[in-house]
Amino acid sequence: MAEVGLYEAMSTLRAVRRLRPDPIPRAVLHRVLEAATWAPTGGNTQPWRVVVVEESSTMAALGDLYRTAWYAYASHHKKLVAQAPEAVQRSTEKMLGAGNHLADHFDHTPALLIFCFNPNNMAITDRDQPRVSVVGGASIYTAVENTLLACRAEGLGCVLTTLLCQHETEVRSLLSIPEDWGTAAAVPIGYPLLGGHGPITRRPIEKLGFQDRWGEPIQFPNE
């Protein structure tokens, strides 16, 4: 089988929140996790680790935490878009419906990837900025994105979630994560219940890019 093309994988990677409980073959999981290791990290220190949760009792305990966090988020998010255009409300409803499904069926997720990181092994160059820091993420979410793309290539549904970070103390205790390691993402993976990956909706680069300075439109003449 020819491997999936890079642009094809990136342009059809969806957040897939309805997963089947069927187990993931070990060889498939290996390829997905190996893709994570290939990611660039600052100074090639690879300051992340991943705990692959498959055990059902641990998944159930994490599911309890996730459900609490999800329904609080969903209720808040719904209020936020109450005055938004109808199209935004409709797409929000759809996302929330899928999110409810994930939360309600979390216990039956075949594998959950908990990405951890150690800030002591990172050069966090924006630590002194008068705004929230993000730079530690440059040595974690590159690996997470590789993981998601590999799931897409393998036909596995997946979604990048960060809600469990709100319950980091409990997650750390459940998974015996040492005190000096934080949690950055939880990625549930499994074969899709419905359509899985496919077309995505994104703003085009003309809305997100600028030429040489902020506000200057970026243009690509007909090619």
Add this chain to the structure above:
Amino acid sequence: MAEVGLYEAMSTLRAVRRLRPDPIPRAVLHRVLEAATWAPTGGNTQPWRVVVVEESSTMAALGDLYRTAWYAYASHHKKLVAQAPEAVQRSTEKMLGAGNHLADHFDHTPALLIFCFNPNNMAITDRDQPRVSVVGGASIYTAVENTLLACRAEGLGCVLTTLLCQHETEVRSLLSIPEDWGTAAAVPIGYPLLGGHGPITRRPIEKLGFQDRWGEPIQFPNE
């Protein structure tokens, strides 16, 4: 031409710091930036922007800032590995040599991508944790990783740098970035002067992954 395979791209994406000054065709740049837009972001809000710097006077000003930050980092880093095994010292020397080249030739970088983000458009779930926050990065570095992978596919050298974040005030002023936007990464891109992308050195997943809880080895029987 068949597009590059996903796993092939990920497993041969190197930090390429020696770039030729040759301009990047507009169509190629367009494909690279479109790949960034495809990345997942929290709530699909796409809370990042990218300023594509090609103008030589702006590049020279950014180069002055980068050189200062780089040589401070390099001198510190060299001290850190002074007692490390010889193999580590050798690979550090090699990286620092390439980094010096980038810093010394920064003015002649054909394109520099400055990724910006707005924390007000993000749900930063680890904001209250008693450690540095990283979750904002989940809606930025997915796009940055897509960008790097697209560069790999297009034969463009690239490297994820974050040193300019130390000079965010000056960068913001040079590029007219509004006060409520931060900078997360600067990615110089250009055709490689030497070999460009190719084999990479990474720790295997058996060193970075755990099964069900921290410390429990993850195993993949012969497949």
